[in-house]
Amino acid sequence: MSNINTYLQYGISTDIAKDLISKNLSISSIRSTSLKNMINTYHFDEVTAKFVKNAVLRKEIDENIIYQLLKNSLFKCCCCEGTKSPSYVIHHIIEHHINQDNSYDNLAVLCPACHDIAHSNGLSRKLTPEQIKRKKGEWEKEVEKNRVSRASLNLEIHDIDFINAKRIDILGFDLFNQINDINKRNELIDNNIIDKNGNYIHINKKITNNHIISGNTINHYKIIFKHIISYFLSSIENIDNLVNKEVYNKIGSMCYYVGGLYGKALEDKCTLLHFSRKKYTFNWIVDNNYIISNTSAIRMKQRSIYIVYGIIRSVEYNKEKKQNIVDLRPYFIGMPTKTINRTPKIRYTHDFIEDDHEDL
Numbered sequence: 001m002s003n004i005n006t007y008l009q010y011g012i013s014t015d016i017a018k019d020l021i022s023k024n025l026s027i028s029s030i031r032s033t034s035l036k037n038m039i040n041t042y043h044f045d046e047v048t049a050k051f052v053k054n055a056v057l058r059k060e061i062d063e064n065i066i067y068q069l070l071k072n073s074l075f076k077c078c079c080c081e082g083t084k085s086p087s088y089v090i091h092h093i094i095e096h097h098i099n100q101d102n103s104y105d106n107l108a109v110l111c112p113a114c115h116d117i118a119h120s121n122g123l124s125r126k127l128t129p130e131q132i133k134r135k136k137g138e139w140e141k142e143v144e145k146n147r148v149s150r151a152s153l154n155l156e157i158h159d160i161d162f163i164n165a166k167r168i169d170i171l172g173f174d175l176f177n178q179i180n181d182i183n184k185r186n187e188l189i190d191n192n193i194i195d196k197n198g199n200y201i202h203i204n205k206k207i208t209n210n211h212i213i214s215g216n217t218i219n220h221y222k223i224i225f226k227h228i229i230s231y232f233l234s235s236i237e238n239i240d241n242l243v244n245k246e247v248y249n250k251i252g253s254m255c256y257y258v259g260g261l262y263g264k265a266l267e268d269k270c271t272l273l274h275f276s277r278k279k280y281t282f283n284w285i286v287d288n289n290y291i292i293s294n295t296s297a298i299r300m301k302q303r304s305i306y307i308v309y310g311i312i313r314s315v316e317y318n319k320e321k322k323q324n325i326v327d328l329r330p331y332f333i334g335m336p337t338k339t340i341n342r343t344p345k346i347r348y349t350h351d352f353i354e355d356d357h358e359d360l
């Protein structure tokens, strides 16, 4: 039995593969069937028959590589982003006959239309190997970014490190006590965010790393915060998209950031999380009383990958540092289930005071 992926491993497109499967032609039967038979008995046109006969003689591409390529491109052509056709083929950027390079870097997902362009020679040729390489990189980055953003808006976190319960309670009270939409109200009641009389439920328990916090309390705030995010959904900002003058218009906005951060212990039981990029420095001052566990407390002083949700409190230009300093009030911090692979890598600042802020 053959599935589509088996054909993809030989550089056969999904649309032709479906045709082959419907005609019961496995890779080995294509090999043993004559070209004439492919045309006369199986009704392929000459070009396709020749192409397929040739393809099955190649060394197959590793299944895991195919899986990675398809996952990272969202099963879409990297050149037209799937707009020309939902079918796709695994294309060799440096053509297969030249060096038989089946590595990830030499392969790209294309649709049959873009594939034809890539293989056509002469003046009409519009897709060079360099262009395909660049488009592949850009599309994969876009797909990754969307994946991270979706996960962030769903609060997909595998370890929660910090919950500022007090701030969440204040925000929750403001947001949910005013909701009159009966469907929304019932949902909030079902999730124990408001009681049957419509009053916001405070737990009134300070989350602190010196006490044992019940999983129920954490879960309670996780649910509330999920509702808070869905309330802000149309206006929530990804800090990655905010590294420009726009930050000044975003004071008061709920934001999230996914990526590496530096931590530094401050006096009066606070931790500073920060990172710099271009002319911007982002600061979150974390009240240690709301750090969930001792392991979080230790991790926060080091460089880690975090997801941080917070509201922009102020933006100021610092003349000495030649930096725009963005102060954010953190609400919720955890380890994200999906992160972004940044290439070129962001250079992290080691010391907040003397850093050179040359980033990205």
Ligand SMILES: [Zn+2]
Pocket (backbone or CB within 6 Å): 077, 078, 079, 080, 081, 082, 083, 084, 085, 110, 111, 112, 113, 114, 115
């Ligand atoms: Zn295409």
Ligand SMILES: [Zn+2]
Pocket (backbone or CB within 6 Å): 090, 091, 092, 115, 118, 119
């Ligand atoms: Zn190709």
